[in-house]
Amino acid sequence: MNRVFPTGTAPHLPAPPTVAGVMGQVLLALIPGIATYTWFFGPGVLVQILLASGFALVFEALALRWRGRPLQPFISDGSAVVTAVLFALCIPPLAPWWVAAIGMAFAIGLAKHLYGGLGQNPFNPAMVGYVVALICIPAAMTQWLAPREIAELVPGLAATLQAIFTGALPEPLTVDAVTRATPLDSLKTGVEAGRFVIEIRQSPIFGDFGGRGWEWIANAYALGGLWLVYRRIITWHVPVAVIGSVMALSLPAWLLDPGANPEPLQHVFSGGLVLGAFFIATDPVSGCASPRGRLIFGAGVGIITLVIRRWGGYPDGVAFGVLLMNMAAPLIDRYTRPRVYGR
Amino acid sequence: MLIPLIVFLVFGLVFGLVLGWTARRFRVESDPVVDQIDALLPQTQCAQCGFPGCRPYAEAIARGEADINQCPPGGEAGIRALADLLGRDPKPLNPENGEEQPRRVAVIDEAACIGCTLCIQACPVDAIVGAAKLMHTVIEDECTGCDLCLPPCPVDCIDMVEPEPAFSDWRRPAPGEATS
Amino acid sequence: MGNAWSGYLLILVSTVLANNFVLVRFLGLCPFMGVSTKLEGAIGMSAATAFVLTLSSVSSYVVHQYILEPLGLEYLSTLSFILVIAVTVQATEMIMRRVSPLLYRVLGIFLPLITSNCAVLGVALLNVQEQHNLLESALYGFGAATGFALVLVLFTAMRERLAHTDVPVPFRGAPVALVTAGLMALAFMGFTGLANQ
Amino acid sequence: MNADSPLRSGLTLAGIAVLGVALLTGIHHLTRERIAAQQRDAVAMRLSQVLAPDRYDNDLLHDVIQVTDPETFGHPGPATVYRARRDGQPVAVVMEVTAPNGYNGPIRMLVGILADGSISGVRVVSHRETPGLGDPIEARRSDWITRFEGRSLRDPTPEGWAVRRDGGEFDQFTGATITPRAVVEAVQRALEYHRAHLDALYARQSADEQSTDE
Amino acid sequence: MSEHRTPLGDIFTEAAWRQNTGLVVLLGLCPLLAVSGTVVNGLGLGLATTFVLLVSNLSVSLLRKTLRPEIRIPAFVLIIASAVTAIDLLMQAWFHDLYGVLGIFIPLIVTNCAIIGRAEAFAARNPPMAAAVDGLGTGLGFCLALVLLGALRELAGHGTLLAGADMMFGEWARSLELTLVPNHPGFLLAILPPGAFIGLGLLIAARNAIIARGERRAKAGSPRVTAPVARGESA
Amino acid sequence: MIDESKVVVGEHLHRFPGGLRLRHNKRVACRHAVARPALPTQLAVPMLQQAGPPAEPVVDVGDTVLKGQLIGADPSGLGARVHAPTSGTIVAVDDGPISHVTGQPGMRVVIDTDGRDQWTTLDPVDDWRTEDPATLRAHIDMAGVVGLGGAVFPTFRKVDGAHAAGIHTLIVNGAECEPWIACDEMLMREHPRRVVTGTRVLMRASGADEAVIAIEDQMGAVQSALEQAAAELGDNQVRIVRIPTIYPEGGERQLIQTLTGREVPAGGLPQDLGVLVQNVATVEAARAAIIEGKPMIERHVTVTGDGVAEPRNWLALLGTPVAHLVAASGGYTSAAQRLVIGGPMMGYALGRDDAPLVKAGNCILVLTENNVRPTQPEMPCIRCGECSRVCPARLMPQELQFFIRSGQLDAATDISLEACIECGCCDFVCPSHIPLAEWFRHGKAEARHLARERAFADHSRERHQAREARLAEARAEKEARMARRKEKLGNDAERKRQVARAIERARAAKEKSSTPDTTEKDKGGES
């Protein structure tokens, strides 16, 4: 007669989004960038993505086993793959295979699971992996190729695999040819050697705004990023703050002394800035939560990037900017809570 | 050879004088931290912490002579509050002092009570009313559940019971915990 | 003139960022680990350290410049510096105990331990080693304290967040805090090269 | 005396201080000589790497002059030059040279040049190049730095005094050109200075001779 | 507080292992992290620290009754600084190379929090013999931490152990150097500052894990001993 | 206090932060006119149907009662009276299911209905237009009217407080912002004159000068019905305002923000802004209480959801079993999976359907598996910030959740846990499926518990200190007495005399009775 029902807590509605869905959208949004990257630099990046994802999933599974957590929901949430892909997009496409292994060990093992895994890591795992690799094995991390338009050769798949797994470079590439100075590197060392920016930019590695090829990749990243904003996966605050602060600071410097300072667009379209602005600094876990906090976070990333590019020991500063702001995020969050209703 | 000795003799003298003077000038009498600690203790006055009441325990903590994990009625939450106040790491309750329990109140079996007033003298918060030779009662709203009235009762007529919660006192379980 | 100013700026940038006392030079680690559980405590500690550090940097400069060096007693510099520092701290402690008991409580055992904060003696010794003048010494002390305060406050805020993460059991407490400090040091490596001429 | 008197604190502290200082002064006197000797040894040890001790018979550490030439020595202050002689005849100089344009800032080195204008040895004293990229300039990381030995301004020719990528004879490292470039340039400058000031270098009075010994 | 009598052995293990300054109490971290790049550096500093601890604990204990609170710390510091300066001068004279490597961290032994901490917490309240044992234990425990961390970092960073032993023991000791991983590419992170922090974190975690496992074993072995005793049921 | 003069209600619409646009699903239940279900054979009337303490039964088993007769009194004055929904015999006064959020059983009065549905004598006011407002409010009190918008706060207390504080505008909340529920809409559609009249009555009772009836803009027909009624009644103080359909537009604070652009200050009440908010059904109940003298014994209720065969609205007696109402609506469909009292966002799930309809029950929602979230594993928060984007109170749910989970209730309170209106928006959007709103309900209860414990500790401290002081005083007095005695014994001669006299006495005693211990005792007593 009387019926008994299972109970549950409000709200009693189907829940639309899932973590895996969010991560999936991020991966989707990266596709244009990855495609453009592949066109300019060959399939190396695809191999790196696969390698890094494989390592990431293996380490994720090992860490989950060790911590005694269920495998299935966490392996399939896609966050490790996002970490892996973003890492792979930061390293040289012909970097040896163990770069991905070391990077992912630190990213997933140390930066993520030591803190309790998904959602709890204070530092951006991909950037931890990247910086560790950069510091430990700088030689492997400076092997950049020239883009399609000016390269002697864009390596094919076989050559790429050979280079990554055996270290043997395809003819006619030489070690010196692959350790090319990237645009940012040339700018930095050139300016320090007292040359003018215009002079430095005569080099064929520069394009219209940023590095040749790189500027198109950046455009593709931006496209994907805008789509993420549209899909409400990320908010506009971080990208706008990162790019805005870089522009706002480099503009006066450029106007005052165009000889020693690159123009603002050059800054934006060089290095990892656009990728960082839309995909890395927006990592929700290690970033700030409130809108104001996100603006500060983004501006911090932009400013630190510029400072390191201009005065620091590394050609680009996006990764360090992100990690340094990760450090500051809890403090920022504490002081930028929105005003609560009625207060 | 003598120069260093003289220099440091002077150093020592001067600094010693400065410190001695400061020590007298800025002497502190009482420690307001005791009040803050006391404010976080549950005031059960049960002495399970090993001190004759909450305030003595508070004083001992302030002096650094007692740890923050000795008060069972305060429980985890109490320890955490103390750790917060004092900037230390929380630690689990010291099992030597007892276990955390839900609040209980004393109930006197009115039929058995002989009116000896011993329990009244033991109760730290005057929660028992009654006069000599008359039956005694515990005022439920005042009783802290300290158990101190149990030992003196010559006829063992006092029981500790968990008071029935009112609807307004209902503690909603955390999600995932079984609903009773 | 301009050169002098950029020299001073360089001292600040170097002590705060590129050669941060805590994360790069490994000075002042005990309070860094010990007083970083509550933000209020960290801020108090930062203020106290800034005060003591600047003061001791200057006073040890004076002691070295006007007493030890003229008398050829450099070998006693460690002894005299630490004496000066200990007395400063002790006096500060007694005064603070009276003036701000809560701050005193929050700083706990760490206030007397400022004496044994390596950063304080480290600043004094490094000032001598790098032959700083009076103003440079003061700046060096102040910069070191600022660098200390910066990372201490950031670290504390991070640790407060760590309090509710699911850290694997063996790593709870000090180990994960140390790993966090390590990752902070990693991030600070981004500043290498900042303070080179 | 009042037990609470500041004077008592002062006396106790002074007592301990005096005790400690007496002890230390004793140790200081015992060790002073040895420490000085050790410090000399350490410098001599470093110098011996760029100039074998059996080539000269004078006291290198005391036959020293300070020269100021920012162009050559890479920094505005005075640079130290040690002079080696055998039987009073000039044998070699060892110069403290700084390459200001390393990747991460100045690289300080010792360059030993024989009187005939060839190099007896080069060693890096301190640098901040990227570990793993720029640090093969250290002798314990690679033998790159030893390849300067025996070279002079004639060998190789002026065009050859550059890294391979710039058309010279010296190898760069994988992924790092700037560091070796800076070192090669600095060594070349030192050689040129030596050629230009050969006589003056040996002739000038050393600092030790100028100031009377204590 | 009171001068109770604890067996000296207990004092020693308490100081050296259970309350190990480097791994448990987390004092003296600066030298621990700064000079643990290699085993030999760690050993050198560790022994120097042990000497200072021994001397300072002993003297503080001897003087404990004469010192008034307001000058206690300055007095301790004076004693410690004297001991440190002594060893500083001696090392400069006889271990000059090692001294050059350890640099500023020799004078900084003065401010090793562990030393003044022991002086305050133990030596000032205990008789000389106990204080000396405590000093020795604390020092050797600290030494242990330094050597362990040094070994970890040296091995990971260079693939060697005991490199530079000649700085301490003279020329013959060059042969002590073990190259465990030949042609080690050099894992720089271990040697750089981040590696020091992370290495110590891993070391402490390992210690925690070992102890936890020991406790679990003990528990599994004798369940009755640790069964909670029912409480609160008044008769 | 806030300057009320600047508060203008309903001229311009404003936007509250956050919120959700949900599919409202209301049409299904509006196809039939509101009717009364058949009288059930038994009604179980809970004593706790309002915020505040439970009512106390004033009838006994075996009593017969008439419809509208008082069966539960409110001695504390903090709750509300309860009346018999129909005539019949009391068969039980005991603990049983009471459809309370806590899910706990509670006291109820069970009536066997006699089918006659016979009213007791009613006591309406003669003319509300001339009657003293205090009398009007007293009628609300006597009728046991409570807010029907969800919180079931006793209306008398609310109106009385508002009157005392002096308000200018009555806001009638017809937003009904939760999906599925349609009973307020049906009420306004079918009885617009009653709603407008009720509004005017309540204006008089609360001292408001004007009134705004707020309805959601998806309720097309309702506006014209209400406007026509207002015109017919010759009323120009009651305005009808359409507000956007955004959940939780009907929340009191959100509604006020929409209509005035102002926020009710934290810890304050709407009357601080000079307004009073009442649900439309409450307004109608107040009208019935005053004009018809009828106590609150029935309410409009929507029975709907994909788990019900024929969704519709009823005017049902309180105490009617839920099962009875569902059966009247065609019974469950085969897919029925969850039984909810209230809307899908804030309602609570019932474990069994023999529970009675209560004053808070605006909706009986039967959901199917497709309607509720599948039992997905809860993932850790990824701090995506979506929850704070939709929170109408501008809270940071992710942080609140961290604090509550780790037991840091003070920290949660510091970041305004109390400001959470438990609307469930954050919960709905969370990709990690964390039951946020449920955590907040739990956290609020724990925080209240903690506050109670602290208050009790403070109280105990006072008692303890008072006792210590008393004992100290007693001791001091005793000592003083002793001292005085000593004083008296002070001089030597006196003492000798005393001692001599004592010996004398002892000897005398010894002579009287030869038992030696008496002496012993005496000695002890004297020394």
Ligand SMILES: Cc1cc2nc3c(=O)[nH]c(=O)nc-3n(C[C@H](O)[C@H](O)[C@H](O)COP(=O)(O)O)c2cc1C
């Ligand atoms: C993190 C980082 C550190 C570097 N450190 C050095 C260095 O210490 N010395 C150096 O010569 N080049 C260093 N480089 C490489 C230069 O940036 C530049 O790529 C190279 O010197 C010039 O390229 P090339 O050798 O192909 O001409 C570094 C590059 C990176 C990314």
Ligand SMILES: Cc1cc2nc3c(=O)[nH]c(=O)nc-3n(C[C@H](O)[C@H](O)[C@H](O)COP(=O)(O)O)c2cc1C
């Ligand atoms: C004078 C006065 C006092 C009130 N006191 C309370 C109170 O103590 N607690 C409470 O929940 N609501 C109180 N209310 C009612 C609230 O303002 C609010 O209408 C009620 O909580 C229902 O709101 P809700 O359905 O939006 O939750 C009071 C109202 C008035 C006019």
Ligand SMILES: Cc1cc2nc3c(=O)[nH]c(=O)nc-3n(C[C@H](O)[C@H](O)[C@H](O)COP(=O)(O)O)c2cc1C
């Ligand atoms: C999230 C939320 C949504 C609400 N939605 C409505 C609503 O749609 N209609 C309504 O009348 N009351 C709603 N309420 C209750 C109102 O806040 C308020 O309590 C009520 O209008 C006061 O009137 P009452 O005392 O007559 O119930 C809601 C409350 C909350 C917290």
Ligand SMILES: Cc1cc2nc3c(=O)[nH]c(=O)nc-3n(C[C@H](O)[C@H](O)[C@H](O)CO)c2cc1C
């Ligand atoms: C918008 C967005 C950006 C992300 N960016 C990063 C990133 O930069 N690095 C990374 O390791 N993971 C990133 N993730 C994935 C995920 O948040 C990350 O693995 C967590 O830090 C793991 O706890 C991102 C996820 C999203 C939704």
Ligand code: SF4
């Ligand atoms: S144990 Fe008892 S007496 Fe001691 S502090 Fe706690 S409640 Fe007070």
Ligand code: SF4
């Ligand atoms: S009645 Fe008994 S249990 Fe209650 S407070 Fe008094 S002594 Fe304690």
Ligand code: SF4
């Ligand atoms: S919506 Fe869920 S996952 Fe996102 S921040 Fe809020 S609680 Fe965390």
Ligand code: SF4
């Ligand atoms: S339930 Fe509370 S925290 Fe969540 S959205 Fe609603 S008001 Fe905000």
Ligand code: FES
């Ligand atoms: S050793 Fe403790 S602060 Fe340095």
